[in-house]
Amino acid sequence: MRIPYETSPALGREFIELAPEVVAVILLTLGAGWQQACSAADVNADAGEVLMTERLRDGMRSALKNSPLKLIVLPGTESRSKSSVLLPDGRTDIPLMMIEVFLRTQEHDPHAIIECKRIAGSDTHLCREYLVEGVDRFASGKYGENHAVDFMVGYVLSGISAAAVSGVNAYLSRVSRTADRLVPVVFIDSQTWHSRHARAKPSDFIDLHHAFLMVADGAESE
């Protein structure tokens, strides 16, 4: 979420660092939104990724209604990996915008991106897709090239979230990318994971926060 910023009457060299709180807010909003999404009968292990993402997006908006945290959940949008790319080359699932940053900068690109994938620890194809079609879009700079932190969501179709993480990490081991492994972190009360990925210069590395959301009739309760 590295945003260009207009000249302001702020002075001083170091600003208060709210990044951990921003990450926590987004993870909590994801959890609250998913809770609401799961009340819909069509959110189940047979549902497509797009339907679950639409339900999640609606749930997040509802969770943020009347919240003092002025985050905006944008519709899924076509995106361009660089300003030099004219035709959209990606489709971000859940872009987030912080309204104050937008109002100050008129920065239309999202300030955080959440990419969503179906996953199950026992399904090596889905674990690979989570990496190749998800994580690697951030690592390659296709998504969030100017962001330092972004987010991944895994809809756990069967098993438990730890098994899904194991499946993803097992794939990373097989392709000799152990540095990219997901590790558990304590940001909020519920379990989430973190990974860090090098990017081509001049970009710095990107931190990804992963939330694995249990799909009611497929996944085992944890």
Next chain:
Amino acid sequence: MGALIDLSQLPPPNMVEAASAGAHEYRLHQNWRELPAMISDIIKLSLGEIEKQPLKLKAAAVGRRRDLMLLDELTMAHRNLGAQLAFLNTKFRDGLTQGKQENWGLDARELKGLELLQTRDMRHFQIADDLSIYNHSKAQRPRAREIYRAPLLIVKEMSLGQPRAIVAVADQDLIFTDSYFAASLPLHQKQLAHLLAMVLSSALASWFFGLTASEFGTYKRKLLIRDVEMLPVPEFSSAVGSAAGQRLLALEKALREREVEAEDWNTVDEAVFDLYGLGDSDRVVIRDGLLRAGWQWEDGREASIVPSDSRVEVASYAGTFLSVMDGWFSVRKKRHMRAEIVDLPKEAALRVVRFVLEDGPGQGSVSVINPDGELRNVLARIGKRLKVKIATAVSAERELRVHGRNEVVIIKPAARRHWMGIAALEDADAVVAESFVGGRA
């Protein structure tokens, strides 16, 4: 009128910059033209936005960011009053123009015998019970008989001495003059008429009119039909049936029989906020909007530039600022923020508040500390600690946020208008937004 649309600075071709230069304050200053607009007075608005939502043009000129955000939310969440009245096959109409005798060209006989509501016959929620009887056969513009059919939701065009609209309901047919406009509602919608009278009299309506009305809020005190019809209102039937709606109806019934006290207005406003489902920060924005609408009158303008009291207005500012920051810190419960207000003497030109970030969970707290010297000593100490030349900066920018690793110091002129709740919300928003600059969020 203090608003200005600054096209002279050659903004990008698709942008207009609008600034509220706070001329209400400067007007009272001999050299007001020399005083600069502040950065926080400037809002950028794309031409596309203006075309999509014309209400925003004035709002961007006289309002602030939080005003625009709330305006956006309300207009997206609710249909406007005019559209909802149209579903009931009614709308606001201007009243009778009797005019000079030489202009009495139209037949007014069907109005004869009805009571006549004239300029001074209506107060908040009350219609005088000794109205005169209309007895002319002709008038310049008598209007159609059916627009005078009860129940009538009547709005007075001019506000008197304060920024709340004067609205009442007539439960019997009557003629209103053109110093009013009114909507004749279906007979079975009496409760709705009374509920709308409360909504239109509330701080929320005054805030909205101040931001969007074509004349009201531009050193004129007049409401037009269009202004009122643009007000977003909750869906009629659910509003009347809601708990907040029922509270408003009970209070309106009481206020038809007695004077409205200051405490009644607070009750009206809170119930209207509940009706709209507004959160705490939105209530701050609207209460401040009512205050700002009061700057149309000299008393309000003068009150806005009275030096703020560190223990009252500045303390309230600090509490509101912390409420925004608490919203972020409470998510992880790992850190909290507290405020220290420097207790400067009333005659000091500036006020200073320091917000300090501390480890551990907790609620924001506000304390008042001894300045330990004069204002210049206070500024010098802050500047030395945070390695910033404050004296130089404050001569160029009248509002400053001075940042340190775990603190931010807010320095502003002493006038109350700089320490309003909406300023606190926006200053806190700025601190949050500035934390994005580091690129680690």
